[in-house]
Amino acid sequence: MMQENINVMARVRPLSERAGLNQKSCLSVDAANSTIYVEKNKEFYKFNKVFDENASQEAIFDTVAKPIINGFLEGKNGTIFAYGQTASGKTFTMLGPNINEHNDDNGIIPRTIKEIFSVLDAKVENKPDSFKYSIKCSFIEIYNEQQYDLLKKTTLKNNINKIAIYQKATFGKAEEKEVESYDACLKLLKHGWNQRTTASTSMNERSSRSHAIFIIRLATEELAETKVITRSSCLNLVDLAGFERQSQTNNIGVQIRESYAINNSLSTFTHVIRQILDGKKFISYLDSKLTTLLRDSLGGNSKTTVIFNIHQDAQFITDTVSVLEFAKSVKEIKNTISINKSVSCEDVETWKTEVLRLRQENEQLKSHQQHDEITDKEAYQRVMLYFENDTAQTKARRVEIQKKTAEYKRRLAMLSVKKDDSDSDDEL
Numbered sequence: 001m002m003q004e005n006i007n008v009m010a011r012v013r014p015l016s017e018r019a020g021l022n023q024k025s026c027l028s029v030d031a032a033n034s035t036i037y038v039e040k041n042k043e044f045y046k047f048n049k050v051f052d053e054n055a056s057q058e059a060i061f062d063t064v065a066k067p068i069i070n071g072f073l074e075g076k077n078g079t080i081f082a083y084g085q086t087a088s089g090k091t092f093t094m095l096g097p098n099i100n101e102h103n104d105d106n107g108i109i110p111r112t113i114k115e116i117f118s119v120l121d122a123k124v125e126n127k128p129d130s131f132k133y134s135i136k137c138s139f140i141e142i143y144n145e146q147q148y149d150l151l152k153k154t155t156l157k158n159n160i161n162k163i164a165i166y167q168k169a170t171f172g173k174a175e176e177k178e179v180e181s182y183d184a185c186l187k188l189l190k191h192g193w194n195q196r197t198t199a200s201t202s203m204n205e206r207s208s209r210s211h212a213i214f215i216i217r218l219a220t221e222e223l224a225e226t227k228v229i230t231r232s233s234c235l236n237l238v239d240l241a242g243f244e245r246q247s248q249t250n251n252i253g254v255q256i257r258e259s260y261a262i263n264n265s266l267s268t269f270t271h272v273i274r275q276i277l278d279g280k281k282f283i284s285y286l287d288s289k290l291t292t293l294l295r296d297s298l299g300g301n302s303k304t305t306v307i308f309n310i311h312q313d314a315q316f317i318t319d320t321v322s323v324l325e326f327a328k329s330v331k332e333i334k335n336t337i338s339i340n341k342s343v344s345c346e347d348v349e350t351w352k353t354e355v356l357r358l359r360q361e362n363e364q365l366k367s368h369q370q371h372d373e374i375t376d377k378e379a380y381q382r383v384m385l386y387f388e389n390d391t392a393q394t395k396a397r398r399v400e401i402q403k404k405t406a407e408y409k410r411r412l413a414m415l416s417v418k419k420d421d422s423d424s425d426d427e428l
């Protein structure tokens, strides 16, 4: 077990392009020194890493996600959060502008899926007899403090219908789907993402109205020298909804309620972080669905990185400073990370014997399949022949053969094949 601070990184998005508006930046970025300077409060903010507006999706993935993925593949839980005000680029960072197999703009989640499968498949190819893995995914949305399962099948596009379907979903019971390839996993991600609740606001044409958590669970079994090592780990990839001010979004109707739920849930999130930093014994994780679900990622057993998305438009200076101040505090949180590993007491010989047994069983099953293809009459004759030739059968074995004989006789009778076999029965 080791203690590790939460990694805090910041990504500054390009100035927004709005017709007729000459946008000005409220900050300056020194990517080489991982620092952001805000002129208004004359404050330098230093993080583990800072990306300027020209940073590529690939560079973000390499720095933010790869270390977490490496830990995940070794059996350590991992979490990546994107946090920031509305329209600051969280979804762009986590997902990309859209999900596409061969897209340079793909964000952290599709790239992570690709990386995981490529590393694991290469390992299986290298050690086909001593390494195996399984991956299961679930996809959860927290909308208006209700939890929804985004992987449940529905063709309904309409959010109102979707809520009616999902409102019965109980907390923590999201369906886990086993996936065997990058393509299958990407398809699942696309399906879920299309069901996520979004709306157009004056700040963001496609604003996420919910928190979305894509969860990948990995289980591996590996033969290493004389032991069998099993590992399990969980990776949470989180695109948080962005906090927003009514004055800036001009929300109306249902969007005001959504906005209220988003801001409430984010304020519980910040409150929990403050409690952890203050060393409180009781942390109110259960006060929101988000913190309940992600309690291990905040002060628990998870290697965690938060990427703070920063809006540099001068008009958002107040929110930008409050995000930067919050980011500064998150840096102080320590998680205690362990490898979820168990070494079985079985030695190599037991493992090998088990592999051999399974292979034999498999062969038997295959041969049974072939037997199924022969006619009942042929099968009956084989059983009889077997019985006649085998003089050293134990009693139990004989009883078994008797049963089989009777079964084949019954089948023959059904097929109306006439054969007088009462004598042979008596010999058994």
Ligand SMILES: Nc1ncnc2c1ncn2[C@@H]1O[C@H](COP(=O)(O)OP(=O)(O)OP(=O)(O)O)[C@@H](O)[C@H]1O
Pocket: 012, 013, 014, 053, 084, 085, 086, 087, 088, 089, 090, 091, 092, 093, 097, 204, 206, 207, 208, 209, 240, 241, 242, 243, 309
């Ligand atoms: N680094 C970037 N490079 C280019 N475009 C970006 C970048 N970051 C964000 N954008 C663009 O800005 C707009 C808003 O981004 P996005 O939807 O990712 O914000 P968000 O923080 O997820 O917002 P919300 O909380 O409202 O869902 C999108 O059109 C997106 O493509």
